[in-house]
Amino acid sequence: MSVGHVARAFEEAGIPSVVIMSKVFKDRTAAMNPARILLTPHPMGRPLSAPFDVEKQREVLKAGLNLLETATDGGTVVEYDQPYRTGPFVDQPDRR
Amino acid sequence: MSTDNRNSANEEAAKETFDEFRSSFSYGSRTDLLFKFLKSGSEQLADDFLTEILDLTGDLIDNGDTAPIVEAIVRAQSEAYSGPGNFEYDSKPFAILDQPVSESKIALLTTTGHFAHGDDPKPFGMDGLTQEQVVKMTSEFGKADPVLSEIPTTTSVNETMVRHGGYDIRATAADRNVSLPIDRMNELADEGVIGEFVSPAYSFVGLASQLRLRKEIAPAWAAKAKAGGAQAAVLIPI
Structure with missing residues (x-):
């Protein structure tokens, strides 16, 4: 819920904002009407990606940034529909 | 018997x-x-x-x-976690981005409890609390004012700490970019996808007094971000 209060305060101060979050908390966050929400199909605690999924992190961020330009009204909610991927990834440290 | x-x-x-x-x-x-x-x-x-x-x-x-x-x-x-929480609002505050993202100064703020090494927010005046300790203090955190940590965008991975009693921090402890994408934002700025990544990034423990956050603290943080040059913001909860 904290992010909803912060998002509303930023908008009221004239700073456009986008919330990038797991869809797990969609109901309680959307009920607060932040201006723009990008929902990812990820477990709690992993809003952008699994660890070291650099490609996914970039994709999700770009989708959120795009929403800053394209949303035309408060309370805009968009679902990022590409699935969560598990590693290992190219940039993952060797855990042996 | x-x-x-x-x-x-x-x-x-x-x-x-x-x-x-x-x-x-x-x-x-x-x-x-x-x-x-x-x-x-x-x-x-x-x-x-x-x-x-x-x-x-x-x-x-x-x-x-x-x-x-x-x-x-x-x-x-x-x-x-379905259904609305304790806060529902009908109004929809909405600020328009006045220039393309590629020309915008963009701030990052997360509710994930990250902070820079050597800059412990010291909840309740206590330095060096462990994750295990804060997990046992959630009721205290829920009543307290949140503290905003400022994390310079040049902060290295090894100097980035995370501590939050409300969620599983394993993923972001392994890779901060899971929820504090400092490295990715720096790359996007270098590539010209965003105009500038505003430093510092901000983070706080979202498990905090919501009434105080709503009435006084979040507006003060927004003013701080604006004074720091932010023209837009990416907000990331847990």
Whole structure:
């Protein structure tokens, strides 16, 4: 819920904002009407990606940034529909 | 009552119910913050979820496909946390971006409890609290004012700390970019996708007094971000 209060305060101060979050908390966050929400199909605690999924992190961020330009009204909610991927990834440290 | 009957009665009393078992994952004897939703949802949801997870694990060891397990976790978490929370608003404050993202100074603020090494926000005046300690202090955090940490965008991975009693920090402790994408934002700025990544990035523990946050603290943070040059913001909760 904290992010909803912060998002509303930023908008009221004239700073456009986008919330990038797991869809797990969609109901309680959307009920607060932040201006723009990008929902990812990820477990709690992993809003952008699994660890070291650099490609996914970039994709999700770009989708959120795009929403800053394209949303035309408060309370805009968009679902990022590409699935969560598990590693290992190219940039993952060797855990042996 | 015979001795045998008394022993039987004691064993019966010591038996854990399923409700007690599922609740133990939420700040109990089996605390696991990824699965604390087992207490938040219904007993049937917990039953169905655990049955499904065991079934999918049987598939996993044969086909290596983790996707169905991830989907089951997200589905169960979504159901457990469904419905509005304590705050609902009808108004929809909306600020328009006055220039393209590629020309905008963009700030990053997260509710994830990150901070820079050597700049511990010292909740309740206590320096160096561990993750294990704050997990046991959630009721105190829920009543306290949140403290905003400023994390210079040049902060290295090794100098980035995270501590939050409300969620499973394993993923972001392994890679901060899971929820504090400093490295990715720096790259996007270097590539010209965003005009500038405003330093410092901000983070706080979202488990905090919501009334104080709404009335005074969040507006003060927004003013601070604006004074720091932010023309837009990416906000990331847990």
